[in-house]
Amino acid sequence: MTSNAPLVFGSTRSRVERNYALITPDTHVNSPLIGWTEATAVIHISPEMGARFTQYTAMLAAGGRSGSAGPGVERFIYVTQGSIVLSTQSDRSLSVGCYAFIPADSEVFFSCDQSATLVVFEKQYVPHPDFEPPAMVVGNAKEVEGVPFMGDPDAVLQTFLPISPEFDMAVNLFTYQPGATLPQVEIHVMEHGLIMTDGQGIYRLGEDHFPVAAGDVIWMASYCPQWFVAMGKKPASYLYYKDIHRDRLSEKFQ
Numbered sequence: 001m002t003s004n005a006p007l008v009f010g011s012t013r014s015r016v017e018r019n020y021a022l023i024t025p026d027t028h029v030n031s032p033l034i035g036w037t038e039a040t041a042v043i044h045i046s047p048e049m050g051a052r053f054t055q056y057t058a059m060l061a062a063g064g065r066s067g068s069a070g071p072g073v074e075r076f077i078y079v080t081q082g083s084i085v086l087s088t089q090s091d092r093s094l095s096v097g098c099y100a101f102i103p104a105d106s107e108v109f110f111s112c113d114q115s116a117t118l119v120v121f122e123k124q125y126v127p128h129p130d131f132e133p134p135a136m137v138v139g140n141a142k143e144v145e146g147v148p149f150m151g152d153p154d155a156v157l158q159t160f161l162p163i164s165p166e167f168d169m170a171v172n173l174f175t176y177q178p179g180a181t182l183p184q185v186e187i188h189v190m191e192h193g194l195i196m197t198d199g200q201g202i203y204r205l206g207e208d209h210f211p212v213a214a215g216d217v218i219w220m221a222s223y224c225p226q227w228f229v230a231m232g233k234k235p236a237s238y239l240y241y242k243d244i245h246r247d248r249l250s251e252k253f254q
Contacts, residue, residue, distance in 0.1 A: 013210065019221040020205040021049060022212070033058060035067025041120075044217040045193050051219055052243065053123040053169075055193035060084070060118070065111040074104040074125045074134075076161075076171050078239055080197070082116030089138065099160055099171070101137040108136065119195055121241040126168045128246065134166040141173055154180035165245045175237040176201070176230035185227045190242040192220040199236025203228050 014027045023044050030040045038061040045055040058066075060082075069075040076099065077084075083095040087109045094100065094110075102108045104125035127133065139160060146156035154177035161167050176199075185204065200213040204227035205220065212218070220226050230236035 015208075015210070016049070017206065018050070019224040021045070021219040022203075022205065022210050023217040025215045033067060036065065038062065038064040039066070045219045049219060050221060051193070052191055053121060053193060053241065055195070055217065055241065056120050058118045058120050060112045060116045062112070062114050064116065066109045069102065069104070069122055072104050072124050073122050074169065075102045076100070076121040076169065076241070077102070077110070078119040078171070080117045080119060082112060082114055084110040084112045084116050084118070086110050086138065088136070094138070097141040099139055099141065101134070101161055103134055103136055106136065119239060121169070121171060121193060123169055123243065126246045128165055128168070131166045137161055146175065149174070150183050152180065152183065155182070168243060168246050170242050170244050171239065173197070173237060173239050175235050176228070177235050178230050178232055181229040182227050185225050187223055187225050189222050189248065190244060191222050192218070192226070192240050192242050194218040194220070194238050194240040197237045197239050199230060199234055200232045201228055201230040201236045
């Protein structure tokens with residue numbers, strides 16, 4: 001199974017439904033990133049689809065620089081190729097596997113000398129009356145301990161952001177050994193954006209099952225039934241976002 005097989009008579013594995021979408025690399029179309037320098041993006045998930053967040057792949061050429069996320073918008077970035085430097089950490093290069101959470105309305109940008117590719121999640125920050133806004137977080141996946149998910153050592157979860165109520169979003173990396181699965185079909189209030197970073201498997205979305213591989217992007221709306229099994233001869237991993245810790249009756253969720 002491959003994610004970049006040539007099209008045959010207009011066929012594709014991509015699928016867009018009311019409560020989920022599978023976006024495969026053969027359907028990507030690059031778009032400019034307004035306010036960025038030497039950068040383009042593939043916008044995978046957005047409010048036009050019905051999502052409450054945006055997920056895109058940003059591609060920076062040599063000398064590339066990020067733009068603003070917009071008023072009230074928080075941003076999470078994960079480096080998949082090359083390296084970048086944050087304006088607040090000019091002595092530290094964030095290479096492949098490194099990540100940063102940039103709080104809403106921060107005067108923080110990132111740039112690259114050569115080139116870089118990033119997975120980006122953005123959402124409107126929802127304040128909580130009892131907690132201060134979250135601080136910036138910078139890390140490296142290699143330094144984050146993996147925890148067996150629900151006791152299964154073949155399904156390991158790495159959590160990149162603190163699970164505390166200041167944060168209204170979570171981003172995790174899930175790695176499965178061949179044959180490992182989610183232990184149940186999940187149906188929950190959280191919304192997901194996901195990109196396969198390695199390997200392959202089968203993903204259940206709603207009542208459908210799809211072959212998926214590295215580079216595929218998945219959107220799952222709230223309460224979309226979901227399940228995954230890793231297949232093939234090497235581990236499968238995906239990076240995913242979800243919204244957490246906020247009152248669902250808040251006007252910002254309407």
